[in-house]
Amino acid sequence: MDWNDWLTILRWRAIEEGDTDAVILSEGQRREATGRTRAGMTSEMVTTDRVGDRESAFLLRRALWLEHELIGWSGILVRVMERLNPVKGRRLWIIAGWLAAFIIGYTLAGLGQEAEFNLLALPLVGVLVWNGVIMTAALLIEFKQEGRSRSLEWLANRLTPAANDRNGDAEASTGMTVDQRFEQLTHAPALERWQRRFRAWLHIAAALLALGSAIGLYARGWSKEYRAVWESTLLSKANAQTFFGSLFKPASSVLKLPLPLTELAIMHRTQGQTVSPAPALPWIHLYAGTLLLLVIIPRLSLALLSVWRAHAVMQKRMRSLGWQNFLIRTLRAVEGGQEIITVLIHATDAAPTHREVWSRGVRERFGRMTEPEMIHVPLGDEDDFVSAWKPAHPRVVIVFNLATTPEAEVQRRFVLDVKQTLASRQRDAELLVLLDATSISNRWSPEKLAGREKLWTEMLQGAANEIIVAARRSGV
Numbered sequence: 167m168d169w170n171d172w173l174t175i176l177r178w179r180a181i182e183e184g185d186t187d188a189v190i191l192s193e194g195q196r197r198e199a200t201g202r203t204r205a206g207m208t209s210e211m212v213t214t215d216r217v218g219d220r221e222s223a224f225l226l227r228r229a230l231w232l233e234h235e236l237i238g239w240s241g242i243l244v245r246v247m248e249r250l251n252p253v254k255g256r257r258l259w260i261i262a263g264w265l266a267a268f269i270i271g272y273t274l275a276g277l278g279q280e281a282e283f284n285l286l287a288l289p290l291v292g293v294l295v296w297n298g299v300i301m302t303a304a305l306l307i308e309f310k311q312e313g314r315s316r317s318l319e320w321l322a323n324r325l326t327p328a329a330n331d332r333n334g335d336a337e338a339s340t341g342m343t344v345d346q347r348f349e350q351l352t353h354a355p356a357l358e359r360w361q362r363r364f365r366a367w368l369h370i371a372a373a374l375l376a377l378g379s380a381i382g383l384y385a386r387g388w389s390k391e392y393r394a395v396w397e398s399t400l401l402s403k404a405n406a407q408t409f410f411g412s413l414f415k416p417a418s419s420v421l422k423l424p425l426p427l428t429e430l431a432i433m434h435r436t437q438g439q440t441v442s443p444a445p446a447l448p449w450i451h452l453y454a455g456t457l458l459l460l461v462i463i464p465r466l467s468l469a470l471l472s473v474w475r476a477h478a479v480m481q482k483r484m485r486s487l488g489w490q491n492f493l494i495r496t497l498r499a500v501e502g503g504q505e506i507i508t509v510l511i512h513a514t515d516a517a518p519t520h521r522e523v524w525s526r527g528v529r530e531r532f533g534r535m536t537e538p539e540m541i542h543v544p545l546g547d548e549d550d551f552v553s554a555w556k557p558a559h560p561r562v563v564i565v566f567n568l569a570t571t572p573e574a575e576v577q578r579r580f581v582l583d584v585k586q587t588l589a590s591r592q593r594d595a596e597l598l599v600l601l602d603a604t605s606i607s608n609r610w611s612p613e614k615l616a617g618r619e620k621l622w623t624e625m626l627q628g629a630a631n632e633i634i635v636a637a638r639r640s641g642v
Contacts, residue, residue, distance in 0.1 A: 167226060168477075169359065172484045175222075175229045176351050177250045179492060181243075184344030190242055193499075195232070201500045203227040209497040209533075215490045222485065228496075250348045252356035260367055267371040271378025272385075282435075283392040283446040285410065286401075290453060293379070297372060297461050304365065304468055308475055355483035362476035369469035376461040380454035387450060393443030397435040406430055417455030424448055501533035508562045509538045512580065513545035513570070514602060523604050524565055527636035531598065532561065548580040552587055560592040568601040568618055568635065572625040581629040599630040 181191050188196075207224050217225065236243060274289050386392070401409060407427050418425040426448055432441040507528050514520065521540065528538045539559070543551050564584060566577060581599060588595045601622055603615065610618075623633055 167222060167481075169480060171226050172480070173252065173352070174233060175225045176348065176484075176487075177247060178229045178232050180250060180344050180348035180351060181246065182496075183492070184347040186343070190246055190344070191232075191236070195236060196496070197499045199228050199232045199235075200496050203231050204497060204500070207497060209494045209501060212490055212493045212497070215488050216486045217489045217493070218485075221489065221493060225489075225493075246344055249345065252348075252352040253360050254356070263367070264371055264374050267375040268378035271375035271380075272382035274375075274379055274382075282443060283394045283449065284435075285394060285396040285433075285449060286398055288453060289379075290456065291413070293376065293457070294460055297376075297465065300372070301464055301468060304369070304472075307365070308468075308471060351487055355480055355487075358483065359476050359480045362472050362479065366469040366472035366476070369465045369472065373462045373465040373469070376457040376465070380457050383450045383453060387446065392446035392450075394446040394449045395433050395435045395443050396430065403431050403434055406434070414452040414456060416459050417452050420459055421451075421455045423451050423455055425452065495530050498530060498533045505532065505536045505561070506539050506559050507532055507536050508557060508559050509540045509600075510562060510564045510584065511540055511542045512548075512564060512566050512577070513543070514565060514567045516540065516542060520602065520604055523602065523636050524563075524600060527600050527634060528563055531563075531632075531634065538563075543580075545576075548576070548583070552580070552583045555584075555587060557588050557591050560588075560594045561596045561598075562588055563598045563600050564630070565600045565602055566622070567605070568603040568615075568622065569606045572622050574625065578625055578629055581626055585629065597630050599626055599633045601633065601635045603635055 178191075182196060185191055204224055205227070207220065212221065237247065396406060396410075398406065407430050410430060411425065411427050414423075414425055417423055426444065429444045433444050434441070435443075509524060509528060511524075524540070525538050529536055562584065564581060566572070570577075572578070581597070585595075585597050588597055599622075601619065606615070619635055626633060
């Protein structure tokens with residue numbers, strides 16, 4: 167899959183995970199998209215956070231179904247989708263940069279050249295040395311440990327188009343949560359991809375600069391007859407022959423171009439006089455051929471390498487964005503049949519908001535089509551309840567209030583007694599504990615919540631098959 171495919175997937179994931187109250191995308195629409203596109207996939211098949219080909223194909227089918235079926239029906243949805251865009255460069259800036267590189271190269275080839283074509287006045291050696299250093303550094307950077315450059319990150323933020331303005335629409339508060347989730351999912355991979363592609367754009371610019379230089383020589387030679395000479399304070403005639411022989415040998419050998427080194431002696435200009443200036447065309451061919459072999463082709467190859475690496479790293483990043491919970495929750499929304507799950511509510515008030523949280527937690531764990539059967543167990547009545555209880559269903563969830571301080575002789579003993587009774591009457595018994603944080607999730611600090619959750623987990627270690635924490639989604 168390419169970058170745009172992943173962006174399509176991530177836009178819908180951000181909406182589903184940010185739109186926790188199903189204002190933008192209803193639960194029914196989400197389930198329908200899953201049911202129509204899962205092609206036999208079940209939640210049991212999802213075993214890791216990293217998605218494989220089957221999982222990614224399902225995610226793409228589902229996202230495309232949502233896009234084709236729902237975009238256009240909801241004005242809110244359209245406006246939210248329009249503003250979910252990651253870091254990206256301006257295409258106009260890229261084209262302008264390439265054009266500037268070509269013009270600079272065209273201009274450089276004409277510096278110091280009048281009626282006579284001075285071989286040493288051409289910036290060929292400097293261009294080759296500079297490109298050699300840059301290409302060596304580029305290869306080292308390309309295969310170094312994956313990461314982001316702070317300087318390029320700053321540049322990316324400067325070159326990124328401004329985000330669409332947000333107005334006072336009704337979805338703004340929910341939409342901001344969607345925006346934040348999309349930013350969280352896409353910012354790091356998008357920025358790294360942009361940086362790698364930016365290096366490819368620079369390689370192309372360098373190739374265009376060299377191409378502009380070669381074309382500049384041919385363009386000037388079209389309407390003016392150049393004669394080739396050379397002059398130097400540092401090089402003797404013998405040294406000049408060695409120097410030009412080494413410089414132009416790759417182009418001469420690979421492109422089968424004549425290399426008239428024997429003419430260098432009479433081409434030498436000294437004290438303003440030249441014995442016999444030579445025709446410039448063979449030397450222009452050698453100059454252009456050298457740029458082609460040592461600059462243009464290597465730079466374009468590095469650009470292709472950078473783009474390929476950008477794609478490979480992007481795929482790695484995207485496949486590792488913590489997909490397991492999202493996939494399991496999505497698939498379980500259409501699984502479960504009409505199975506009944508017994509929910510034992512221990513010493514907790516069963517207000518409608520609480521029941522909604524517990525039902526959602528049960529359905530996300532066992533499948534959206536399951537039906538919770540809730541039974542209240544008052545504090546102090548645990549023994550009487552267990553002695554009289556005859557479990558009719560193999561899966562049981564015990565709900566405790568996370569704010570309560572757990573005690574071994576109360577909560578742990580109750581869980582163990584329920585587990586023993588359940589196992590004695592049901593072959594495929596499965597017991598879960600759900601810790602309800604509804605009343606405290608917005609009042610307690612994250613550190614305090616984590617500490618209490620740890621206390622509960624340690625107290626119930628080994629007593630239940632699984633321990634999950636549930637809180638209201640509003641404001642998450």
